[in-house]
Amino acid sequence: MIERAIAPAFREVENIDLIRAKPIILANGLKVFSIDGGEQDLVRIEFIFSNINYDSEKPLQTFATNTMLNDGTSELSSTEIADKIDYYGAFLQTEYANDHSTVTLFTLNKHLANTLPIVKAIISDSNFPQVELDTLIRNQKQKLSVSLEKNDFLSRKTFSKVLFGDTLYGYDVSASDYDQLDREQLLSYFKQAYQARNCTVIVSGKVKENTISLIDNYFGKDWDSALDVQENKFNFEVGAGAMHYLEREDALQSAIRIGQISINRIHPDFPALQVVNTILGGYFGSRLMANIREDKGFTYGIGSALVSLKNTGYFFIASEVGADVCSAALTEIEKEITILKEQLVTEDELSLVKNYMLGSMLGSLENSLSHADKFKNIYFSGLDYDYYSRYIHTLRNINIQEVQAIANKYLSFNSLEKVIVGKK
Known part of the structure; x- marks a missing residue:
């Protein structure tokens, strides 16, 4: 009979063993890290790009570029990209954060040869169709309008501005900032940021030998770094406590x-x-x-x-x-x-x-x-x-x-x- 009035005994955690990432450098300098573990035939591949060249005159450039990566290439529409990924039971997402922008693929290893070319097209050949950009601007302005009615959103927005000013961390986005977006901005940033020199690939899950060879095939040979990149550097000071x-x-x-x-x-x-x-x-x-x-x-x-x-x-x-x-x-x-x-x-x-x-x-x-x-x-x-x-x-x-x-x-x-x- 369990005595429920007495808390169960616990043991202190003595040590935590981490699966260590195995580094691999491809011929074009692309950094790949492999974290192998698990029984399911699933792999997650993250293409992580440093946010660079912040310009307060174009505050949404980095965000919009990452958000629209899967909205079309020179050969595939956004619908075709989605259909191809769905056909193989895979999942593709783009994520934007303060310091990095990420393209993540979840797929079964057996479909990797079919899904990686789609990712390659997205991060090397996105063309940011005007109709998709117009939809993004319209949707984001509507989303901002709704959010501005929420006290919690306003407090976070104001807090970031107070701490970080007009940097990427704290810029006070308004509806007019979305109206300033255009295709040339996004294409320019895409060319600068989405290249091998500015990318780190992290592969986790059941990583097989051919997993790395396929990544090398599609991203290690003809994906070049044409430009030098400058990561964002910001300096901040503690405020007066106002x-x-x-x-x-x-x-x-x-x-x-x-x-x-x-x-x-x-x-x-x-x-x-x-x-x-x-x-x-x-x-x-x-x-x-x-x-x-x-x-x-x-x-x-x-x-x-x-x-x-x-x-x-x-x-x-x-x-x-x-x-x-x-x-x-x-x-x-x-x-x-x-x-x-x-x-x-x-x-x-x-x-x-x-x-x-x-x-x-x-x-x-x-x-x-x-x-x-x-x-x-x-x-x-x-x-x-x-x-x-x-x-x-x-x-x-x-x-x-x-x-x-x-x-x-x-x-x-x-x-x-x-x-x-x-x-x-």
Whole structure:
């Protein structure tokens, strides 16, 4: 008979074994990394391009180029591309992020010879048909119009602008920016960015010998790098911690987003600050949740996060609360930060958080695709697998005094930029 009043025993995570990426350099200099694992005959191939040559006069150029890659080539229409991919039971997607743009193919190995030529056409021969561009502009303007009615969207938009200014990270996109898009912009950026010298290929899943040879066949021989590329470089400084308030008189809820420029993954304090963040607001049992959701009932959810980007990192706290309790919620957030800085956490709370974080990391490594995701985190930060050894060492050994020291070093409520959308 199970005694349900007694929590089950747990064991500390001793070590986490990662499937290490095998590097391969093709004849044209294309960097390929293979992460082999799993029994299913499935492979994921990611073509990852660094975002380059940011121009604030053309803020949507990078996004639109990536979004339209599968909208047509000189020989295939968007419908033909979709039909061919569907015929082989494959899946093709484009993804745009702050630092990289990605084309990802999921396919069975037996169909790789049929699906790779489609990807090759997309990343070397896209022609951005005007009719598809007109549809993109129309749809994105409509989507923006709808989003601008949401307090949470406005808070994120304003917060990014406050922290990052007119860079790629923070540009305040308006409907008129979409009207400035034209085919020549996209074709120009496509020629500059979508070339072998600016691409990293990461292959994960059941990687067979002919998987790499097929990639070499289509991408290692006649896909050249015609131009030198300059990756985006931005410098940011911590702001003064001002209040940024956007009044919405009819709002029933106010969106809160507060934070500041912080460290990214390359900084040696990053793992320790992740521990502090988790205690404060990084999981469901965090102090912010316990206070502002469970005790005060101000919100359904509140959390904090530490985000690593290529050029910087940032810390933020976000929530939506009743408009009548917005000021009270800010007071409680400040209180929780102050307590974390002035009072030592208990050994029990720290032990719980450490085991939660180790367990979460272990649980996230369910297959070779997730091992590939872990590799991307370090590779694009210029780190090696030793980072994870140091990360685990920090989680296992950080003490309550170090937690307080890190909190005092990196957290100051007065220095946080405070964005409120709704009623203060």
